[in-house]
Amino acid sequence: MPLTQADISAEISQAREAYLKAVAAGDPVRDHPARDYAPYRSSVLRHPKQPLVSVGDPEAVELSGPVFGVTDVTALDHDLTRQHVGEPHGERITVTGRVLDRAGRPVRGQLVEIWQANASGRYAHQRDDHAAPLDPNFTGVGRCLTNDDGEYQFVTIKPGAYPWRNHVNAWRPAHIHFSLFGTAFTQRLVTQMYFPGDPLLPYDPIVQSVTDDAARQRLVATYDHGLSRPEWSLGYRWDIVLDGPAATWIEEGR
Amino acid sequence: MSLSPTPSQTVGPFYGYALPFPDGENVAPAGHPEMITVHGVVHDGAGAPVPDALLEFWQPGVDGSRRGVAGSLRRDPVTGGFLGRNGLDFTGFGRVATDADGHYTLRTLPPVGVGYLSVTVFARGLMRQLHTRAYLREQTDIAADPLLSSLAPGRQATLLTTREQDKIHRFDIRLQEDGVHEETVFLEFP
Numbered sequence: 396m397p398l399t400q401a402d403i404s405a406e407i408s409q410a411r412e413a414y415l416k417a418v419a420a421g422d423p424v425r426d427h428p429a430r431d432y433a434p435y436r437s438s439v440l441r442h443p444k445q446p447l448v449s450v451g452d453p454e455a456v457e458l459s460g461p462v463f464g465v466t467d468v469t470a471l472d473h474d475l476t477r478q479h480v481g482e483p484h485g486e487r488i489t490v491t492g493r494v495l496d497r498a499g500r501p502v503r504g505q506l507v508e509i510w511q512a513n514a515s516g517r518y519a520h521q522r523d524d525h526a527a528p529l530d531p532n533f534t535g536v537g538r539c540l541t542n543d544d545g546e547y548q549f550v551t552i553k554p555g556a557y558p559w560r561n562h563v564n565a566w567r568p569a570h571i572h573f574s575l576f577g578t579a580f581t582q583r584l585v586t587q588m589y590f591p592g593d594p595l596l597p598y599d600p601i602v603q604s605v606t607d608d609a610a611r612q613r614l615v616a617t618y619d620h621g622l623s624r625p626e627w628s629l630g631y632r633w634d635i636v637l638d639g640p641a642a643t644w645i646e647e648g649r
Numbered sequence: 650m651s652l653s654p655t656p657s658q659t660v661g662p663f664y665g666y667a668l669p670f671p672d673g674e675n676v677a678p679a680g681h682p683e684m685i686t687v688h689g690v691v692h693d694g695a696g697a698p699v700p701d702a703l704l705e706f707w708q709p710g711v712d713g714s715r716r717g718v719a720g721s722l723r724r725d726p727v728t729g730g731f732l733g734r735n736g737l738d739f740t741g742f743g744r745v746a747t748d749a750d751g752h753y754t755l756r757t758l759p760p761v762g763v764g765y766l767s768v769t770v771f772a773r774g775l776m777r778q779l780h781t782r783a784y785l786r787e788q789t790d791i792a793a794d795p796l797l798s799s800l801a802p803g804r805q806a807t808l809l810t811t812r813e814q815d816k817i818h819r820f821d822i823r824l825q826e827d828g829v830h831e832e833t834v835f836l837e838f839p
Protein backbone atom coordinates (compact mmCIF):
# COMPACT_ATOMS: atom_id res chain seq x y z
CA MET A 396 0.00 0.00 0.00
CA PRO A 397 1.40 3.39 -0.93
CA LEU A 398 2.19 5.66 1.97
CA THR A 399 -0.34 8.42 2.46
CA GLN A 400 0.01 11.83 4.05
CA ALA A 401 -2.04 10.47 6.97
CA ASP A 402 0.58 7.74 7.57
CA ILE A 403 3.42 10.27 7.47
CA SER A 404 1.54 12.81 9.60
CA ALA A 405 0.95 10.11 12.24
CA GLU A 406 4.68 9.31 12.28
CA ILE A 407 5.49 13.02 12.51
CA SER A 408 3.32 13.51 15.58
CA GLN A 409 4.61 10.32 17.21
CA ALA A 410 8.20 11.52 16.81
CA ARG A 411 7.32 14.94 18.19
CA GLU A 412 5.51 13.49 21.19
CA ALA A 413 8.36 11.09 21.93
CA TYR A 414 10.74 14.04 21.84
CA LEU A 415 8.58 16.18 24.15
CA LYS A 416 8.34 13.29 26.59
CA ALA A 417 12.10 12.79 26.56
CA VAL A 418 12.72 16.49 27.22
CA ALA A 419 10.17 16.46 30.05
CA ALA A 420 12.09 13.52 31.51
CA GLY A 421 15.32 15.53 31.44
CA ASP A 422 16.83 14.91 27.99
CA PRO A 423 18.56 17.94 26.45
CA VAL A 424 16.76 20.17 23.97
CA ARG A 425 17.60 19.03 20.44
CA ASP A 426 18.25 21.93 18.10
CA HIS A 427 19.06 19.81 15.05
CA PRO A 428 17.03 17.03 13.48
CA ALA A 429 17.85 13.46 14.42
CA ARG A 430 19.67 11.88 11.48
CA ASP A 431 17.41 8.83 11.63
CA TYR A 432 14.08 10.55 11.10
CA ALA A 433 11.97 7.84 9.47
CA PRO A 434 9.10 10.05 8.18
CA TYR A 435 11.70 11.35 5.71
CA ARG A 436 12.20 7.99 4.03
CA SER A 437 15.55 8.77 2.41
CA SER A 438 17.11 9.01 5.88
CA VAL A 439 16.52 5.33 6.66
CA LEU A 440 19.62 3.93 4.92
CA ARG A 441 21.68 7.10 5.14
CA HIS A 442 22.32 7.66 8.83
CA PRO A 443 25.02 6.07 10.96
CA LYS A 444 23.84 3.61 13.60
CA GLN A 445 26.91 3.97 15.78
CA PRO A 446 27.19 6.98 18.07
CA LEU A 447 29.44 9.79 16.87
CA VAL A 448 32.95 9.66 18.31
CA SER A 449 33.82 12.76 20.29
CA VAL A 450 37.07 14.57 19.43
CA GLY A 451 38.17 16.86 22.25
CA ASP A 452 41.60 17.65 20.74
CA PRO A 453 42.12 21.44 20.95
CA GLU A 454 44.52 21.12 18.00
CA ALA A 455 41.92 19.50 15.73
CA VAL A 456 42.09 20.88 12.19
CA GLU A 457 38.27 21.09 12.20
CA LEU A 458 38.47 24.00 14.65
CA SER A 459 39.77 26.12 11.79
CA GLY A 460 38.17 26.40 8.37
CA PRO A 461 38.46 27.54 4.78
CA VAL A 462 38.27 31.23 3.95
CA PHE A 463 36.65 33.00 1.05
CA GLY A 464 37.27 36.41 -0.39
CA VAL A 465 36.27 38.89 -3.05
CA THR A 466 37.60 36.65 -5.81
CA ASP A 467 35.02 33.99 -4.86
CA VAL A 468 31.95 36.11 -5.64
CA THR A 469 31.01 38.64 -8.29
CA ALA A 470 29.00 41.78 -7.65
CA LEU A 471 25.89 40.32 -9.29
CA ASP A 472 25.91 36.97 -7.53
CA HIS A 473 23.58 38.15 -4.76
CA ASP A 474 20.89 39.26 -7.22
CA LEU A 475 19.19 36.20 -8.72
CA THR A 476 16.85 38.39 -10.77
CA ARG A 477 19.66 39.90 -12.86
CA GLN A 478 21.57 36.86 -14.04
CA HIS A 479 19.80 36.63 -17.40
CA VAL A 480 18.77 38.96 -20.20
CA GLY A 481 15.15 39.22 -19.01
CA GLU A 482 13.36 39.38 -15.70
CA PRO A 483 12.22 36.16 -14.05
CA HIS A 484 8.56 35.43 -13.38
CA GLY A 485 7.34 35.63 -9.82
CA GLU A 486 7.09 37.80 -6.78
CA ARG A 487 10.33 39.75 -6.28
CA ILE A 488 11.65 39.54 -2.73
CA THR A 489 14.72 40.51 -0.75
CA VAL A 490 16.03 38.21 1.96
CA THR A 491 18.43 39.64 4.48
CA GLY A 492 19.73 38.85 7.92
CA ARG A 493 22.78 38.42 10.09
CA VAL A 494 24.98 35.39 10.52
CA LEU A 495 26.10 35.05 14.14
CA ASP A 496 27.96 32.52 16.19
CA ARG A 497 26.50 31.18 19.40
CA ALA A 498 28.25 33.88 21.39
CA GLY A 499 26.29 36.45 19.36
CA ARG A 500 29.31 37.70 17.40
CA PRO A 501 28.91 38.50 13.71
CA VAL A 502 30.41 35.96 11.34
CA ARG A 503 32.34 38.24 8.97
CA GLY A 504 33.52 37.75 5.40
CA GLN A 505 32.17 34.24 5.12
CA LEU A 506 30.50 32.65 2.15
CA VAL A 507 26.72 32.29 1.98
CA GLU A 508 25.36 30.24 -0.94
CA ILE A 509 21.70 29.79 -1.82
CA TRP A 510 19.72 27.79 -4.36
CA GLN A 511 16.01 27.49 -4.95
CA ALA A 512 13.20 26.50 -7.29
CA ASN A 513 11.63 29.09 -9.60
CA ALA A 514 8.23 30.70 -9.02
CA SER A 515 6.52 27.59 -10.43
CA GLY A 516 8.33 25.21 -8.10
CA ARG A 517 10.79 23.87 -10.69
CA TYR A 518 14.56 23.59 -10.24
CA ALA A 519 16.97 24.27 -13.09
CA HIS A 520 18.24 20.74 -12.47
CA GLN A 521 18.01 18.01 -15.06
CA ARG A 522 16.64 15.50 -12.58
CA ASP A 523 13.74 17.71 -11.52
CA ASP A 524 10.87 16.37 -13.64
CA HIS A 525 8.05 18.31 -11.94
CA ALA A 526 5.58 19.24 -14.68
CA ALA A 527 5.99 22.98 -14.14
CA PRO A 528 7.65 25.41 -16.53
CA LEU A 529 11.33 26.28 -16.44
CA ASP A 530 11.99 30.01 -16.47
CA PRO A 531 14.68 30.96 -19.01
CA ASN A 532 15.40 34.05 -16.92
CA PHE A 533 15.92 32.27 -13.62
CA THR A 534 18.57 29.80 -12.57
CA GLY A 535 18.10 30.11 -8.84
CA VAL A 536 21.70 30.22 -7.57
CA GLY A 537 23.19 33.03 -5.50
CA ARG A 538 26.27 33.78 -3.42
CA CYS A 539 27.56 36.55 -1.21
CA LEU A 540 30.03 37.25 1.54
CA THR A 541 28.80 38.48 4.91
CA ASN A 542 29.82 42.06 5.69
CA ASP A 543 31.49 43.37 8.85
CA ASP A 544 28.19 43.13 10.75
CA GLY A 545 27.70 39.55 9.59
CA GLU A 546 24.92 40.63 7.21
CA TYR A 547 23.98 38.95 3.97
CA GLN A 548 21.43 40.06 1.40
CA PHE A 549 19.84 38.46 -1.64
CA VAL A 550 17.39 39.70 -4.24
CA THR A 551 15.37 36.87 -5.72
CA ILE A 552 11.82 35.71 -6.38
CA LYS A 553 9.62 33.74 -4.03
CA PRO A 554 10.04 30.05 -4.90
CA GLY A 555 7.00 27.87 -5.53
CA ALA A 556 6.02 24.74 -3.64
CA TYR A 557 6.85 21.49 -5.42
CA PRO A 558 5.83 17.84 -5.23
CA TRP A 559 8.22 15.05 -4.23
CA ARG A 560 7.93 11.30 -3.88
CA ASN A 561 8.33 10.68 -0.16
CA HIS A 562 4.66 9.63 -0.03
CA VAL A 563 1.47 10.16 -2.03
CA ASN A 564 0.66 13.87 -2.35
CA ALA A 565 3.90 15.00 -0.71
CA TRP A 566 4.61 18.71 -1.33
CA ARG A 567 7.57 20.71 -0.11
CA PRO A 568 6.66 24.10 1.35
CA ALA A 569 8.32 27.06 -0.41
CA HIS A 570 11.93 27.22 0.72
CA ILE A 571 15.37 28.58 -0.09
CA HIS A 572 18.36 26.29 0.50
CA PHE A 573 21.23 27.98 2.38
CA SER A 574 24.85 26.88 2.76
CA LEU A 575 27.04 28.73 5.29
CA PHE A 576 30.61 28.71 6.52
CA GLY A 577 31.82 29.94 9.88
CA THR A 578 35.37 30.33 11.10
CA ALA A 579 35.61 26.62 11.95
CA PHE A 580 34.84 23.64 9.72
CA THR A 581 32.63 22.33 12.53
CA GLN A 582 30.36 25.37 12.13
CA ARG A 583 29.43 24.37 8.60
CA LEU A 584 25.68 24.62 8.10
CA VAL A 585 23.41 23.59 5.26
CA THR A 586 19.79 24.40 5.93
CA GLN A 587 16.54 25.70 4.41
CA MET A 588 14.63 28.93 4.99
CA TYR A 589 10.83 28.81 4.96
CA PHE A 590 8.17 31.49 4.59
CA PRO A 591 5.79 32.56 7.36
CA GLY A 592 2.23 31.27 7.18
CA ASP A 593 2.98 28.53 4.64
CA PRO A 594 0.10 26.04 4.96
CA LEU A 595 2.39 23.14 3.95
CA LEU A 596 4.74 23.42 6.93
CA PRO A 597 2.85 20.98 9.21
CA TYR A 598 2.75 18.29 6.50
CA ASP A 599 6.41 18.30 5.52
CA PRO A 600 8.64 15.68 7.14
CA ILE A 601 11.79 17.67 6.35
CA VAL A 602 10.63 20.73 8.31
CA GLN A 603 9.10 18.52 10.99
CA SER A 604 12.33 16.56 11.40
CA VAL A 605 13.19 19.42 13.74
CA THR A 606 11.00 18.08 16.54
CA ASP A 607 11.67 20.98 18.92
CA ASP A 608 8.98 23.61 18.34
CA ALA A 609 11.18 26.62 19.12
CA ALA A 610 14.05 25.30 16.98
CA ARG A 611 11.71 24.61 14.05
CA GLN A 612 10.35 28.16 14.31
CA ARG A 613 13.90 29.43 13.77
CA LEU A 614 13.77 28.03 10.22
CA VAL A 615 10.95 30.41 9.29
CA ALA A 616 11.78 33.93 8.07
CA THR A 617 9.87 37.00 9.25
CA TYR A 618 8.03 39.23 6.81
CA ASP A 619 9.39 42.73 7.46
CA HIS A 620 7.32 45.50 5.90
CA GLY A 621 10.13 47.96 6.58
CA LEU A 622 12.30 45.95 4.18
CA SER A 623 9.70 45.99 1.43
CA ARG A 624 10.40 48.52 -1.30
CA PRO A 625 7.58 50.57 -2.82
CA GLU A 626 6.47 49.23 -6.21
CA TRP A 627 9.41 46.82 -6.26
CA SER A 628 9.79 43.98 -3.73
CA LEU A 629 8.68 42.37 -0.47
CA GLY A 630 11.19 41.99 2.34
CA TYR A 631 11.98 39.02 4.53
CA ARG A 632 14.41 38.88 7.43
CA TRP A 633 16.14 35.69 8.54
CA ASP A 634 18.98 35.61 11.04
CA ILE A 635 21.16 32.53 11.22
CA VAL A 636 23.12 31.24 14.22
CA LEU A 637 25.95 28.82 13.47
CA ASP A 638 26.45 25.97 15.89
CA GLY A 639 29.94 24.81 16.68
CA PRO A 640 32.09 23.46 19.41
CA ALA A 641 32.28 25.47 22.62
CA ALA A 642 35.96 26.10 21.83
CA THR A 643 35.12 28.27 18.83
CA TRP A 644 32.79 30.56 20.76
CA ILE A 645 35.44 31.74 23.15
CA GLU A 646 38.11 32.41 20.55
CA GLU A 647 38.57 35.91 19.20
CA GLY A 648 36.26 36.43 16.23
CA ARG A 649 37.90 37.55 13.03
CA MET B 650 25.43 35.02 25.81
CA SER B 651 24.56 31.74 24.19
CA LEU B 652 22.22 31.87 21.22
CA SER B 653 20.34 28.80 20.06
CA PRO B 654 21.61 27.53 16.72
CA THR B 655 19.68 27.48 13.46
CA PRO B 656 18.77 23.83 12.79
CA SER B 657 20.34 21.93 9.95
CA GLN B 658 18.26 20.65 7.02
CA THR B 659 19.17 18.15 4.33
CA VAL B 660 21.05 19.40 1.28
CA GLY B 661 18.35 17.64 -0.79
CA PRO B 662 18.78 16.22 -4.28
CA PHE B 663 19.05 19.46 -6.29
CA TYR B 664 22.19 21.20 -5.04
CA GLY B 665 24.09 19.98 -8.11
CA TYR B 666 23.76 23.15 -10.17
CA ALA B 667 24.55 25.37 -7.18
CA LEU B 668 27.31 24.03 -4.94
CA PRO B 669 29.84 22.08 -7.05
CA PHE B 670 32.22 24.32 -8.98
CA PRO B 671 34.93 23.72 -11.61
CA ASP B 672 38.18 22.61 -9.96
CA GLY B 673 36.39 22.00 -6.67
CA GLU B 674 38.19 18.64 -6.52
CA ASN B 675 41.55 20.01 -7.68
CA VAL B 676 42.93 21.46 -4.47
CA ALA B 677 46.58 20.90 -5.43
CA PRO B 678 48.04 23.51 -7.80
CA ALA B 679 48.06 21.98 -11.30
CA GLY B 680 51.17 19.93 -12.03
CA HIS B 681 52.45 20.05 -8.47
CA PRO B 682 55.03 17.23 -8.13
CA GLU B 683 53.72 16.14 -4.71
CA MET B 684 50.09 15.94 -5.74
CA ILE B 685 48.18 12.98 -4.32
CA THR B 686 44.85 11.53 -5.41
CA VAL B 687 42.32 10.44 -2.81
CA HIS B 688 39.28 8.67 -4.20
CA GLY B 689 36.53 6.30 -3.21
CA VAL B 690 32.84 5.49 -3.13
CA VAL B 691 30.14 6.59 -0.71
CA HIS B 692 27.80 3.73 0.28
CA ASP B 693 24.47 3.56 2.09
CA GLY B 694 23.22 0.95 4.58
CA ALA B 695 22.20 -1.42 1.77
CA GLY B 696 25.74 -1.25 0.40
CA ALA B 697 24.49 0.73 -2.59
CA PRO B 698 26.50 3.66 -3.92
CA VAL B 699 25.18 7.11 -3.03
CA PRO B 700 25.07 9.08 -6.29
CA ASP B 701 24.04 12.38 -4.74
CA ALA B 702 26.48 12.95 -1.90
CA LEU B 703 28.52 16.13 -1.65
CA LEU B 704 31.91 15.89 0.05
CA GLU B 705 33.97 18.75 1.38
CA PHE B 706 37.61 18.58 2.41
CA TRP B 707 39.66 20.92 4.57
CA GLN B 708 43.32 20.75 5.51
CA PRO B 709 46.07 23.11 6.72
CA GLY B 710 48.15 25.19 4.32
CA VAL B 711 51.48 23.99 2.91
CA ASP B 712 53.22 25.76 5.82
CA GLY B 713 50.95 23.94 8.29
CA SER B 714 48.99 27.13 9.03
CA ARG B 715 45.27 26.96 9.73
CA ARG B 716 44.38 30.37 8.35
CA GLY B 717 43.36 29.25 4.86
CA VAL B 718 43.65 31.16 1.59
CA ALA B 719 40.75 32.51 -0.48
CA GLY B 720 40.31 31.61 -4.14
CA SER B 721 38.82 28.11 -4.10
CA LEU B 722 35.91 29.14 -6.32
CA ARG B 723 37.37 32.10 -8.13
CA ARG B 724 34.78 33.85 -10.28
CA ASP B 725 35.10 35.74 -13.55
CA PRO B 726 33.67 39.22 -13.06
CA VAL B 727 33.38 39.67 -16.82
CA THR B 728 31.26 36.65 -17.70
CA GLY B 729 29.95 35.71 -14.25
CA GLY B 730 31.41 32.23 -14.83
CA PHE B 731 34.18 30.43 -13.01
CA LEU B 732 37.87 31.10 -13.55
CA GLY B 733 39.05 28.14 -11.55
CA ARG B 734 41.84 28.26 -8.98
CA ASN B 735 44.81 30.45 -9.79
CA GLY B 736 47.19 27.49 -10.08
CA LEU B 737 49.54 28.83 -7.39
CA ASP B 738 47.77 29.16 -4.07
CA PHE B 739 46.82 26.19 -1.96
CA THR B 740 43.46 27.06 -0.36
CA GLY B 741 43.06 23.81 1.59
CA PHE B 742 39.39 23.58 0.65
CA GLY B 743 37.89 21.07 -1.76
CA ARG B 744 34.33 20.24 -2.73
CA VAL B 745 33.25 17.34 -4.95
CA ALA B 746 29.92 15.67 -5.64
CA THR B 747 29.79 11.90 -6.11
CA ASP B 748 29.05 10.71 -9.62
CA ALA B 749 26.31 8.27 -10.72
CA ASP B 750 28.46 5.42 -9.33
CA GLY B 751 28.82 7.12 -5.96
CA HIS B 752 32.48 7.79 -6.73
CA TYR B 753 34.53 10.92 -6.01
CA THR B 754 38.09 11.94 -6.78
CA LEU B 755 40.11 14.58 -4.94
CA ARG B 756 43.55 15.83 -5.98
CA THR B 757 45.43 17.56 -3.22
CA LEU B 758 48.74 17.79 -1.40
CA PRO B 759 49.65 15.62 1.58
CA PRO B 760 48.49 17.31 4.80
CA VAL B 761 51.23 19.10 6.74
CA GLY B 762 51.50 18.80 10.50
CA VAL B 763 48.73 16.21 10.79
CA GLY B 764 48.08 12.89 9.10
CA TYR B 765 44.52 13.50 7.99
CA LEU B 766 42.20 15.40 5.69
CA SER B 767 39.02 16.65 7.36
CA VAL B 768 35.93 15.48 5.51
CA THR B 769 32.27 16.46 5.69
CA VAL B 770 29.51 14.52 3.97
CA PHE B 771 26.20 15.97 2.81
CA ALA B 772 23.49 14.01 1.00
CA ARG B 773 19.81 13.80 0.27
CA GLY B 774 18.34 11.91 3.21
CA LEU B 775 21.04 13.10 5.57
CA MET B 776 19.53 15.65 7.95
CA ARG B 777 22.84 17.14 9.04
CA GLN B 778 26.36 16.80 7.68
CA LEU B 779 28.67 14.11 8.98
CA HIS B 780 32.29 14.79 9.87
CA THR B 781 35.00 12.21 9.36
CA ARG B 782 38.73 12.07 8.62
CA ALA B 783 40.80 10.44 5.90
CA TYR B 784 44.11 9.53 7.55
CA LEU B 785 46.85 8.82 5.03
CA ARG B 786 48.13 5.51 6.29
CA GLU B 787 51.77 6.10 5.38
CA GLN B 788 52.03 9.35 7.31
CA THR B 789 50.00 8.29 10.35
CA ASP B 790 51.38 6.98 13.63
CA ILE B 791 48.29 5.11 14.79
CA ALA B 792 49.52 4.51 18.32
CA ALA B 793 50.33 8.20 18.79
CA ASP B 794 46.97 9.47 17.51
CA PRO B 795 44.47 9.78 20.37
CA LEU B 796 41.43 9.29 18.13
CA LEU B 797 42.70 6.29 16.14
CA SER B 798 44.23 4.57 19.15
CA SER B 799 40.91 4.81 21.02
CA LEU B 800 39.06 2.79 18.35
CA ALA B 801 38.70 -0.96 17.89
CA PRO B 802 40.77 -2.14 14.89
CA GLY B 803 37.78 -2.67 12.59
CA ARG B 804 36.44 0.80 13.21
CA GLN B 805 39.90 2.33 13.13
CA ALA B 806 40.39 0.98 9.61
CA THR B 807 37.44 3.03 8.34
CA LEU B 808 39.44 6.22 8.91
CA LEU B 809 42.60 5.03 7.16
CA THR B 810 43.21 5.32 3.45
CA THR B 811 44.45 2.34 1.48
CA ARG B 812 47.44 2.92 -0.77
CA GLU B 813 46.59 1.70 -4.27
CA GLN B 814 49.64 2.98 -6.09
CA ASP B 815 52.26 5.57 -5.42
CA LYS B 816 50.35 8.76 -4.51
CA ILE B 817 46.93 7.18 -5.09
CA HIS B 818 44.88 6.54 -1.97
CA ARG B 819 41.50 4.90 -1.60
CA PHE B 820 39.02 6.18 0.97
CA ASP B 821 35.47 4.78 0.92
CA ILE B 822 32.75 6.15 3.15
CA ARG B 823 29.92 4.01 4.54
CA LEU B 824 27.07 6.04 5.97
CA GLN B 825 25.66 2.94 7.71
CA GLU B 826 26.87 -0.59 8.33
CA ASP B 827 25.40 -2.92 5.72
CA GLY B 828 25.77 -6.27 7.48
CA VAL B 829 29.14 -6.92 5.84
CA HIS B 830 31.15 -3.72 6.13
CA GLU B 831 31.88 -1.53 9.12
CA GLU B 832 30.23 1.83 9.22
CA THR B 833 32.66 4.74 8.85
CA VAL B 834 33.54 6.43 12.13
CA PHE B 835 31.86 9.84 12.24
CA LEU B 836 32.98 12.55 14.59
CA GLU B 837 31.60 15.25 16.82
CA PHE B 838 33.42 18.17 18.38
CA PRO B 839 32.07 19.09 21.83
Ligand SMILES: [Fe+3]
Pocket residue numbers: 512567570572661663
Ligand atom coordinates in the same frame (compact mmCIF):
# COMPACT_ATOMS: atom_id res chain seq x y z
FE1 LIG C 1 14.40 22.10 -2.35
